Amino acid sequence: MARVDRVFLLWHVHHRAEDEDGEIRHFAAPDDYWSDEEAGDDVKHLGVYSTRELAQERIGQARQLPGFRDEPDCFHIEEAALDEPEWTDGYVTVGPSSWYGVRCLFRHRGLGVYEERVTLWTARSPDEAIGRAENEAAEYCEALDEVEYVRFAEAFRIDGTPGEGAEVFSLMRESGLPAGEYVQRFFATGDERTG
Numbered sequence: 001m002a003r004v005d006r007v008f009l010l011w012h013v014h015h016r017a018e019d020e021d022g023e024i025r026h027f028a029a030p031d032d033y034w035s036d037e038e039a040g041d042d043v044k045h046l047g048v049y050s051t052r053e054l055a056q057e058r059i060g061q062a063r064q065l066p067g068f069r070d071e072p073d074c075f076h077i078e079e080a081a082l083d084e085p086e087w088t089d090g091y092v093t094v095g096p097s098s099w100y101g102v103r104c105l106f107r108h109r110g111l112g113v114y115e116e117r118v119t120l121w122t123a124r125s126p127d128e129a130i131g132r133a134e135n136e137a138a139e140y141c142e143a144l145d146e147v148e149y150v151r152f153a154e155a156f157r158i159d160g161t162p163g164e165g166a167e168v169f170s171l172m173r174e175s176g177l178p179a180g181e182y183v184q185r186f187f188a189t190g191d192e193r194t195g
Contacts, residue, residue, distance in 0.1 A: 007048050008055040010077040012062065014071055016040035027072055033076040038097050041124070052077060077102045097122045099158040100129035110146035118169045120136035120162060128157035 017025050017039035027033065035041040046062060047053040055077045060074070062068040102122055106115040119136060124128035130153045137149040156169045175182055 004050050005052060005082050007080050007082060008052050009048055009080055010046040010055045010058055011076045011078065012046055012068055012071070013074045013076070014042040014044075014067065016041045016042065016072060027076070029060045046075075051070060053080070060091075097124050097162075098161050100126060101156045101158060102129050102133035103154045103156075103169055104133055104170075105150045105152040106137070106141070107148050107150050108144075108146060109148065114150075115147075120158075120168060126157065 011028075011033070013033075013035045015026050015035070017024070017036040019025050025034070028163075037043060037044050046058060046189045047055075049058065058079075059075045062129060063072045100121050101118050101123060103116055104163070106117065107113075108111060117137075119133050121129045121132045125130060133153055133155075134149070137153075141147045141149055154171065156167075157169075158166060158168060160166070173186075177185060
């Protein structure tokens with residue numbers, strides 16, 4: 001009997017995670033594979049097979065079953081070598097993703113105004129959230145004339161998943177000013193624009 005040195009792992013993903021446009025992405029080609037279990041994707045391991053053909057046969061059977069038939073193109077066959085080590089450099093544990101509100105500051109040179117924008121991101125750390133927001137800030141500036149990101153960003157970790165009434169950003173500033181003067185000095189100067 002010939003020794004088997006390769007096996008074929010069969011996976012299925014029920015996709016629930018939404019992309020930036022609110023769309024649920026599915027596999028677009030036979031070799032595609034992605035999943036985000038933290039965002040709700042449901043990954044199932046259907047078996048280990050000695051040949052790709054046997055794994056394909058199992059896909060045909062599974063496509064007739066509840067759940068799998070709802071996403072008939074979201075199967076993935078992963079070829080793996082036996083007795084070959086993986087993770088040979090170890091690993092680093094990364095915490096789960098959280099939602100962050102990131103405030104970035106922009107200067108609109110043509111309008112003579114500064115703009116504060118708060119965008120929402122999922123990230124594993126405040127630094128990662130700021131990095132993602134700064135990438136978006138560069139795209140924002142490219143899309144508009146005479147706008148520059150002034151390299152100022154602050155991140156606020158949101159408890160849970162944002163929904164109606166969720167706090168998406170908070171900043172506390174020490175001040176001895178009375179409330180009315182504080183508002184006039186920092187928020188209601190008469191030069192603000194919203195929208």
